[in-house]
Amino acid sequence: MKTYQAPLDLLTDKVILITGASSEIGHAIALTYAAHGATVILHGRNVTKLEAIYDEIEAKGYPQPAIIPLDFEKADDQGFAGLAGSIGLQLKRLDGIVHNAATLLTPMPMELNNLDDWLRLLRVNLVAPTVITRACLPLLKAAPSASVIFTGESHGHTPTAFWGAYAASKAGLEMVMQIWTQELENLHPDLRINTLIPGPVNSRSRRKTHPGEDHSQLPQPADIMPTYLYLMGKDSVHVKGQCILL
């Protein structure tokens, strides 16, 4: 998986939503999927950043992307449903989602996580990917072999002191992924949902949580793209309900 060599046409004709496409891992996923033929839907909350990525994709001659801005902290039910609705209206199909957007806190004793911290992290990291998947289910079910990737976190997989609300929000995603896999497996066996835990990657969030680290020694976002390609493409159609740790 880590050394997967994707054919350049792996994602041709696929339409894929990438949340948090404005930052480093999400940006790398968007560019990589577009380079392999996908029409990517760039989600973020800052339109200027998304437009820069849109231009980068167009300049490389990849399929024309789409932009859907939405702030997960502020969105209501209509906002999440509207995201799915505009994908249906503009692009008519959806073959995959990478739920990459997340927010975090610097590590601290859980005793210091207040109510607002809990609500913000659960909303952005757990509730948003869950309700977006729900809103997009009709499109995903209609696709020939759709793939949904939740982004987990090692501290949400193995409980670790000082990662409190962030770890709990990511742990909840693993539960959601497994329940959905069970519920869909007989009725919609062609739709697969997995969790990918990227491991330490040199990105904005890692530099925030580990300021003293030598970041040049860490994997770069581009280094983990073979696994994202594998999980989105046809060679992983049998991989379901898995939590994959890089």
Ligand SMILES: NC(=O)c1ccc[n+]([C@@H]2O[C@H](COP(=O)([O-])OP(=O)(O)OC[C@H]3O[C@@H](n4cnc5c(N)ncnc54)[C@H](OP(=O)(O)O)[C@@H]3O)[C@@H](O)[C@H]2O)c1
């Ligand atoms: N880097 C690592 O070492 C590592 C390790 C394990 C797991 N992960 C996971 O990998 C994913 C990407 O991480 P990263 O390091 O690339 O993080 P990042 O640089 O902080 O990017 C996070 C993305 O989420 C978006 N986002 C944050 N709050 C949002 C909100 N309220 N509404 C909508 N979008 C919002 C950000 O948009 P803005 O640009 O507008 O802020 C950004 O595009 C995350 O799910 C993270 O938990 C990362």
